[in-house]
Amino acid sequence: MEAMRILMDEHQSLAAIIHAIRHMIKEIGAGRLQPDFKLLAAMVHYLDAYPEKRHHPKEDAYLFAPLRARTRDADAVLDKLEAEHADADARIAVLEAAVKHYASGAADGFDSFRTAFDTYASFYRSHMLTEEREVLPLIRKHFTAEDWAHANAGFIIDDPMHGTRAQDDEDFSRVFSKLVASAPAPIGFGAGPYKDD
Numbered sequence: 001m002e003a004m005r006i007l008m009d010e011h012q013s014l015a016a017i018i019h020a021i022r023h024m025i026k027e028i029g030a031g032r033l034q035p036d037f038k039l040l041a042a043m044v045h046y047l048d049a050y051p052e053k054r055h056h057p058k059e060d061a062y063l064f065a066p067l068r069a070r071t072r073d074a075d076a077v078l079d080k081l082e083a084e085h086a087d088a089d090a091r092i093a094v095l096e097a098a099v100k101h102y103a104s105g106a107a108d109g110f111d112s113f114r115t116a117f118d119t120y121a122s123f124y125r126s127h128m129l130t131e132e133r134e135v136l137p138l139i140r141k142h143f144t145a146e147d148w149a150h151a152n153a154g155f156i157i158d159d160p161m162h163g164t165r166a167q168d169d170e171d172f173s174r175v176f177s178k179l180v181a182s183a184p185a186p187i188g189f190g191a192g193p194y195k196d197d
């Protein structure tokens with residue numbers, strides 16, 4: 001069940017970046033860390049490019065649509081999750097604006113970034129938990145061997161953390177390692193400040 005393994009891996013990478021940003025916000029708030037705006041912006045870009053633009057479309061195409069074809073039991077939860085997927089651009093726009101505002105030196109910059117990010121983080125936690133606790137069991141129950149074969153193939157073809165990607169794509173595994181390296185210890189290796197390539 002490669003599709004499940006890749007899906008859980010992607011949830012973990014996403015949770016790790018969210019955790020790293022939360023940790024930085026806590027340290028900045030406590031006065032123990034200077035903000036690295038480039039790192040924050042790069043992390044927001046990663047959230048956009050990877051989970052929002054790559055992970056959700058795979059869920060929609062290879063898991064949710066075939067599940068709908070097998071049962072009506074998942075309709076309500078899938079309606080909700082698909083609507084959340086469709087809101088990706090708006091969610092990221094809020095975060096990008098919050099990083100910009102913070103970086104501009106506005107007096108309320110830190111507080112508004114913290115609020116915007118807390119909203120994003122709690123949204124994602126509940127989105128992923130809903131997928132894992134409500135949808136995956138229904139997939140396991142209703143998918144046929146053919147559905148699994150289709151889903152596995154779709155997830156393997158587009159597994160950007162493991163090099164199966166188009167040539168002009170970002171190497172997400174490398175980007176992820178670079179973000180973690182720049183993040184402060186103990187979450188990252190504290191090798192910052194973050195530098196563009």
Ligand SMILES: [Fe+2]
Nearest residue numbers: 056059127131
């Ligand atoms: Fe999702």
Ligand SMILES: [Fe+2]
Nearest residue numbers: 055059128131
């Ligand atoms: Fe997901």
